[in-house]
Amino acid sequence: MHLLMILIVLAVAWWLRCSWNQPQGSWSLRWRRSLFLFLFPPLLIFMTAIAVLCMGTQGQMGGMYTGWVSYVLALLFLVFFALLCIKLAFQGLQSVKSARNCSLVNLGDRQARLLQTDALFAGQIGFWQPELVVSQGLVQTLSPNHFESVLAHEQGHYYYRDTFWFFWLGWVRSCTAWLPNTEPLWEELLVLRELRADSYAALQVDPLLLAESLVLVVGSSPVLSEICCAALGSSSVGDAYGGRCLRLEQRIEALLAPPESTPEIQQSWNGFILAFLPLLTVIFHT
Template sequence: MGTQGKMGMWQTGCLSYGFAIGSLVLFVVLLVRLTYQGWQSLRSVKVCTETKLGNQKVRLLDTAALFAGQIGFWKSELVISKGLLQSLSPAHLETVLAHEQGHYYYRDTFWFFWLGWIRECSSWLPNTDALWQELLILRELRADAYAASRVDNLLLAESLLLVVSFQTQSENNFSSCAEIFCAALGSSSEGTRLEQRIEALLNHQQQFTNAQPCSQYWHNFLLALLPLITVLFHQ
């Protein structure tokens, strides 16, 4: 439409163009920074020893901390600490693997990479952090429900408590990327968030166990695209 056009009743100009281009450049810089951080986390994963637990390939993290998480993008890798293998019984370990399989099934690391980018771009908005925390707990509840449909939900709750209790005593090597590039059993497990997850497991809630895509989600996604209608008002 050029610098002499209009958007609705407002006149556009070089200033609005400069602001738009500057915003796009900033968003690209944030995306590149997140991509670099993700690449660094993947490099950290690759140096870990690869082994098998049953039929599943895992990377062993040489630390006494209790840690298990999917790390990566679309095809994430499961990383488990030696401390976790030494501390949990085979039954509890099975529940941890089931939880992490839920994260892999829903490709949480991939989607939260993009959601994390949106979070960075909208960090100036007042409710961004609150919405981010809600997304994290919903991600964990969904993975918990996925696991509870395959293993004993009480054992999974016990495993969660064990992992969270040890996390307060030591930190893992991926703490800096835990929210975006790493979907771990102990994510979003502080205070009321932990209580919410435990309560959901004890009640054996099933609201997230349906693995089939729901048309309602697509309706909500299309609703989010409504602002694009404003393009029609550009002249």
């Protein structure tokens, strides 16, 4: 019975991921739909594995006997998820350690780590309290006004704690790479993250200046680990040039368009309650 429950949950998770299509509508709608389809299937699988583990290898459920196969399968799932979390946490700590090896400089009323490279880079690196990291090339190349727009964008990432939330979303991405549309949904969430930081910055600086800064910086940033990093020119390591141009075009269009309400990543968690339904099956196990 437990094995049947696991197979049903995997089928539901697969079907939900296959239902994703190209993003349309407002930011709020795109956030809700993309975040739900990205996060709900793995959460459903995770809760099912915990439920099977709690019920054990003995007893009956719905008049059917349970066995060790489903138990071992659930245990392997959870061990796999835990090992991936440990691996990503270690890589994130390495990124933070590398950032803290950079010299600390004052940028007006802010402090930042200075990356010794001619490439144009600005990003927040860390977990809940990330540090601003800028490259020497960025400081030397951009005008004061453009540089201020870049700092405003990075302040948006700090305000929304993007490095913290996207560490966990990145863990989900690694755990469910085998599910359909994992990468397209991840790319969509990255785009929305950058659009949100752009919107935050546009309230403090001229949106046109920020759009010009995007053109200068995006695509010229050094390849750094995405883990615990939210950068102005954020893109996947394997990202194609055409994909970068499309996302840059979306961001510039959004900056030049009338402002739209900014969504919160923490919104609309009520729908995720359904993912905890597998835990209720424990009471039917005897």
